[in-house]
Amino acid sequence: MDLATGKRTLDPERTREGILAAAHEEFVAHGLSGARVDAIADRTATTKRMLYYYFTSKEGLFLAVLERAYSRIRSLEPTLDLSGLSPAAALRKLTDFTFDYHADNPDFVRLVQIENIHFGRHLRMSDAVGRLNVTVIELLGDIIARGCREGAFRHAVAAVDVHMLMSAMCFYRVGNRHTFGQIFAVDLDRPELRAAHKQLVGDAVLRLLTAD
Amino acid sequence: MDLATGKRTLDPERTREGILAAAHEEFVAHGLSGARVDAIADRTATTKRMLYYYFTSKEGLFLAVLERAYSRIRSLEPTLDLSGLSPAAALRKLTDFTFDYHADNPDFVRLVQIENIHFGRHLRMSDAVGRLNVTVIELLGDIIARGCREGAFRHAVAAVDVHMLMSAMCFYRVGNRHTFGQIFAVDLDRPELRAAHKQLVGDAVLRLLTAD
DNA sequence: GCAAAGTTTAACCAGATGGTCCATATTTGC
DNA sequence: GCAAATATGGACCATCTGGTTAAACTTTGC
Numbered sequence: 001m002d003l004a005t006g007k008r009t010l011d012p013e014r015t016r017e018g019i020l021a022a023a024h025e026e027f028v029a030h031g032l033s034g035a036r037v038d039a040i041a042d043r044t045a046t047t048k049r050m051l052y053y054y055f056t057s058k059e060g061l062f063l064a065v066l067e068r069a070y071s072r073i074r075s076l077e078p079t080l081d082l083s084g085l086s087p088a089a090a091l092r093k094l095t096d097f098t099f100d101y102h103a104d105n106p107d108f109v110r111l112v113q114i115e116n117i118h119f120g121r122h123l124r125m126s127d128a129v130g131r132l133n134v135t136v137i138e139l140l141g142d143i144i145a146r147g148c149r150e151g152a153f154r155h156a157v158a159a160v161d162v163h164m165l166m167s168a169m170c171f172y173r174v175g176n177r178h179t180f181g182q183i184f185a186v187d188l189d190r191p192e193l194r195a196a197h198k199q200l201v202g203d204a205v206l207r208l209l210t211a212d
Numbered sequence: 213m214d215l216a217t218g219k220r221t222l223d224p225e226r227t228r229e230g231i232l233a234a235a236h237e238e239f240v241a242h243g244l245s246g247a248r249v250d251a252i253a254d255r256t257a258t259t260k261r262m263l264y265y266y267f268t269s270k271e272g273l274f275l276a277v278l279e280r281a282y283s284r285i286r287s288l289e290p291t292l293d294l295s296g297l298s299p300a301a302a303l304r305k306l307t308d309f310t311f312d313y314h315a316d317n318p319d320f321v322r323l324v325q326i327e328n329i330h331f332g333r334h335l336r337m338s339d340a341v342g343r344l345n346v347t348v349i350e351l352l353g354d355i356i357a358r359g360c361r362e363g364a365f366r367h368a369v370a371a372v373d374v375h376m377l378m379s380a381m382c383f384y385r386v387g388n389r390h391t392f393g394q395i396f397a398v399d400l401d402r403p404e405l406r407a408a409h410k411q412l413v414g415d416a417v418l419r420l421l422t423a424d
Numbered sequence: 425g426c427a428a429a430g431t432t433t434a435a436c437c438a439g440a441t442g443g444t445c446c447a448t449a450t451t452t453g454c
Numbered sequence: 455g456c457a458a459a460t461a462t463g464g465a466c467c468a469t470c471t472g473g474t475t476a477a478a479c480t481t482t483g484c
Contacts, residue, residue, distance in 0.1 A: 050463090
């Protein structure tokens with residue numbers, strides 16, 4: 001609705017994206033069950049009816065928000081240029097990127113946590129997400145293969161497993177910062193601590209792969 | 213209520229624990245917002261009114277469930293006997309325990325995830341939990357100090373940070389098994405994979421601390 | 425054996441919740 | 455220009471939700 005003319009403006013793409021952005025905020029703030037459809041509609045320039053028009057249900061909307069979040073991180077990884085680097089340097093750079101992305105995007109971490117609380121029920125209905133994510137493993141697999149060939153890395157570890165441990169360390173300190181911070185009386189958001197942890201995670205990943 | 217005699221039985225301790233057990237199940241299954249107070253009451257031998265009598269509110273009940281979950285894991289750690297072992301062996305044993313506890317108790321992992329989705333709001337009101345958890349850091353600190361003295365470990369890493377990375381690796385593969393499993397088409401519950409990961413996490417922790 | 429404290433029951437409620445109905449406006453294809 | 459397809463608005467609803475009221479039963483202390 002155009003306020004100046006009183007005329008209705010038809011802009012489906014804009015409406016869709018507006019709903020997604022509003023839903024993202026609300027889901028991040030309150031979780032899936034805690035989020036209120038009316039509250040999402042209120043954050044929007046349009047009405048509740050439109051959410052159902054475009055996304056069928058609250059759960060359909062959540063899936064759309066989740067897919068959008070995954071596609072964002074995956075679109076960034078390919079922009080890293082690792083080809084000119086040594087295997088060790090490339091691995092460090094990829095780890096640094098992963099660390100920073102998680103630290104800078106707690107929203108993404110929260111959405112993934114929420115989806116896991118709900119047993120991955122929504123992701124299971126998405127075929128897009130699987131294909132999207134394989135790229136990281138390929139990227140990592142190339143680095144590891146090169147490192148093994150050059151004798152810098154040991155053969156012991158599969159790319160998926162390295163990715164898992166790397167993600168784990170980056171994910172945990174963001175996703176669990178409230179409980180961990182409370183229990184051990186530390187503020188994980190402090191810049192110095194963040195820098196120290198970034199170094200540490202990089203060390204851990206490299207040391208795991210480096211040949212003795 | 214005794215069904216045979218029609219007489220009411222007064223057993224507050226049993227009632228309390230019955231409510232906690234029922235609430236634990238419901239929260240684990242549906243999250244905090246998704247859990248229904250009526251559903252908790254239905255799992256119970258008593259009525260909804262009793263939940264409020266003992267725990268004031270839904271959130272008070274959740275906090276009680278959470279504290280109960282933390283106290284369980286912390287009561288087990290001291291039973292590990294690490295004194296006779298070399299620093300490396302002790303560290304491996306502690307890591308193995310942490311790994312197994314997380315893998316065997318996905319409920320605990322879920323409750324912590326749920327609390328983080330809610331910004332650690334409940335834990336912040338609990339003074340007990342902080343004191344409870346320091347023991348792990350002391351335990352780990354002793355092992356590291358001994359390792360440094362003997363020249364087996366490097367000085368670089370603080371006990372809290374080691375605990376964080378260790379927990380991260382153990383926590384992630386349980387907490388995120390639905391999304392991770394779906395995206396990379398692996399079943400993290402498979403025994404062989406579990407064993408491989410246990411070895412891997414132990415390696416990662418040891419390699420991080422071992423002097424070069 | 426009785427009064428106070430502690431424990432338990434069942435019915436009840438005001439407000440919120442996800443979702444739908446129906447009418448209407450705009451755009452597109454021809 | 456006009457009919458079909460696409461978008462949009464706002465009121466409406468059945469059901470569910472966390473929480474409460476009021477009253478009664480059981481145990482404890484003396």
